[in-house]
């Protein structure tokens with residue numbers, strides 16, 4: 001597997017020192033240098049050590065990618081004097097396979113950054129990319145150019161991908177085309193495609209890869225993401241009662257996810273860490289769907305290291321948190337042994353399936369879906385080929401029915417994905433293991449480095465396809481560009497009211513913005529209100545209507561010594577039409593809705609109270625709100641002082657201008673959350689312009705709005721920005737749990753046809 005500790009110099013030294021002892025050097029570093037790059041060793045110069053060559057981006061090691069130290073002290077493959085090891089520039093497969101058209105410039109070989117353009121002969125029409133660039137991962141940008149003439153055939157000319165050759169030139173129903181790759185290229189994807197009645201070819205366009213061709217994280221996440229999402233969304237949950245307890249089960253049965261990570265010879269702690277993080281990210285992403293899979297997670301080399309087994313899940317409810325903790329605390333380094341037994345992994349998964357079947361019976365087993373995900377380079381040297389075991393697994397899940405054209409009824413119940421990762425990948429051994437083979441969904445991915453995996457899984461949820469999920473966001477570094485910030489806070493909105501009154505707001509449904517009531521003045525009309533939210537359909541949104549909380553009355557307590565009283569300081573703005581939901585624009589979750597229960601992973605019948613207990617659970621709760629300075633948006637960190645800490649916090653309200661009462665509770669009712677001050681930590685303080693913004697909390701990958709920024713005791717920052725509180729400055733925010741009836745009345749209104757109402761908990 002991939003490692004990156006630089007041992008070479010140290011290895012040579014230790015080798016010398018240990019010469020007289022029982023350890024000696026198996027291999028030497030003579031002739032090992034690589035021109036234009038460097039190498040690393042996984043186990044110094046001991047036998048079994050893997051020498052990995054590294055080249056700069058856009059180059060690959062040639063002639064060997066890796067060398068293995070043999071027991072007899074020689075390297076395999078042995079370095080050859082007449083063909084010195086060097087870094088070669090990336091080459092892309094030959095594009096001159098285009099039929100009925102010209103490729104320019106005509107070259108024998110095409111290298112990194114070379115550009116090509118495509119043109120059809122007259123009478124032929126063009127599809128695909130008319131110009132393509134050779135990319136650092138060994139692929140052409142864009143899509144395969146195709147020149148074709150309308151022959152009235154049922155399917156369109158499927159074209160010929162670069163580096164490939166095709167047999168089959170008629171494209172009517174049931175006609176088959178077959179692909180192979182030229183020279184030392186190998187085929188990825190469907191080698192055979194059949195024209196179907198619906199005018200589509202079966203499978204997916206294949207591609208020709210070199211050993212130096214890799215998939216980018218984005219490609220993998222798109223392909224894997226769309227495939228796994230199909231499984232996850234068809235297995236949408238429903239409620240069920242078992243032994244008096246409501247549990248959530250999937251509609252069409254249970255989903256079992258088996259994950260295996262090859263850690264053989266991994267002396268590099270970083271590798272294990274990255275693998276653990278990637279798996280954690282994946283299961284966290286899956287938890288964003290309303291599916292509750294059983295997990296079987298193992299690391300393996302010549303033996304299996306259990307993290308969690310399916311049978312643990314079958315016994316009782318293993319919480320996702322437990323899985324993550326087990327992953328986190330697992331330290332594989334001590335138990336590393338030599339060798340890799342990939343077959344053992346599949347045998348072990350087969351055993352788990354047999355146990356499930358035993359437990360739930362044959363009928364019950366029919367409702368079990370199985371998804372196997374393996375991360376390996378495929379270099380197994382023990383246990384033989386896993387292919388026969390994969391056949392047994394198929395047999396078990398398919399219930400002995402061979403899957404052919406006539407019978408695909410059980411094909412949906414088993415998926416085997418292989419993430420081939422490493423400097424040298426054994427594609428020939430790995431590719432046949434994917435299930436189902438030859439479908440349009442990709443199940444085999446080639447990646448260079450495990451560190452790309454996290455990014456891959458981070459990109460997996462394509463929000464366009466999971467519109468219903470409130471609060472879903474991406475974890476971008478706040479220092480990232482504007483677009484990154486937008487994806488981190490896809491719900492934020494700016495509210496501008498005439499005379500330059502500026503507030504923040506939050507998108508709470510595709511049609512409504514939640515903000516503070518005090519942003520409005522008596523006599524404001526909908527056309528005076530501008531909402532800014534860039535959903536690609538125009539930045540300024542037209543406002544149809546707005547509604548302040550009916551109890552909001554700023555002068556209600558003048559007589560009691562509160563010049564401006566901000567209780568119930570919330571308002572909802574209804575837009576003229578729904579905004580376009582995307583990665584960058586998506587509603588935040590708000591309290592007491594079913595969606596929020598799902599986001600909080602509350603299983604079964606949940607209550608508003610449960611949500612509140614989860615979100616405001618301790619006496620000091622970390623919360624955030626946003627601030628806008630110019631065009632940049634920053635996150636402020638605050639702590640809500642609850643329970644015993646609340647009284648001290650709200651006492652400082654008495655220091656605010658315009659408050660003459662001696663009782664802080666007159667001004668700060670129970671509907672407010674109190675933040676600010678310097679104890680126990682220095683909070684940020686709200687600035688002019690932060691009003692109406694969401695006070696929120698992230699829960700896994702979802703954001704839940706807890707409150708609305710309302711007012712503060714001091715104006716420390718008229719210009720906005722990230723400003724720290726002084727000792728006694730306090731901010732007060734309307735706790736949304738206290739204004740649910742108002743939210744429900746407007747957002748949950750199902751007595752209208754204009755917009756889709758939110759489902760509130762009863």
Ligand SMILES: *[C@@H]1O[C@H](CO)[C@@H](O)[C@H](O)[C@H]1NC(C)=O
Pocket residue numbers: 089105110111112113114115
């Ligand atoms: C293609 O790339 C190679 C290697 O960088 C370069 O030497 C050559 O000039 C390029 N050819 C064209 C037509 O750009």
Ligand SMILES: *[C@@H]1O[C@H](CO)[C@@H](O)[C@H](O)[C@H]1NC(C)=O
Pocket residue numbers: 234251252412
């Ligand atoms: C799940 O069940 C629904 C009906 O309850 C059905 O429409 C759907 O096709 C089923 N999905 C699978 C994957 O079997």
Ligand SMILES: *[C@@H]1O[C@H](CO)[C@@H](O)[C@H](O)[C@H]1NC(C)=O
Pocket residue numbers: 399400
């Ligand atoms: C499948 O076949 C095997 C052996 O051929 C048999 O033992 C098993 O009972 C069969 N399973 C089913 C579900 O028919």
Ligand SMILES: *[C@@H]1O[C@H](CO)[C@@H](O)[C@H](O)[C@H]1NC(C)=O
Pocket residue numbers: 398399401406407409410
């Ligand atoms: C297809 O599979 C179903 C259920 O797995 C089975 O009932 C049916 O007999 C099979 N049909 C064929 C032609 O094998």
Ligand SMILES: *[C@@H]1O[C@H](CO)[C@@H](O)[C@H](O)[C@H]1NC(C)=O
Pocket residue numbers: 553554555556557
């Ligand atoms: C606001 O409160 C004051 C004092 O109680 C009352 O006189 C006034 O009518 C209230 N305004 C509204 C709009 O309810």
Ligand SMILES: *[C@@H]1O[C@H](CO)[C@@H](O)[C@H](O)[C@H]1NC(C)=O
Pocket residue numbers: 238239594604605606
């Ligand atoms: C599942 O339970 C939740 C919470 O009790 C409820 O709102 C929802 O309607 C239930 N779903 C089904 C399909 O019964």
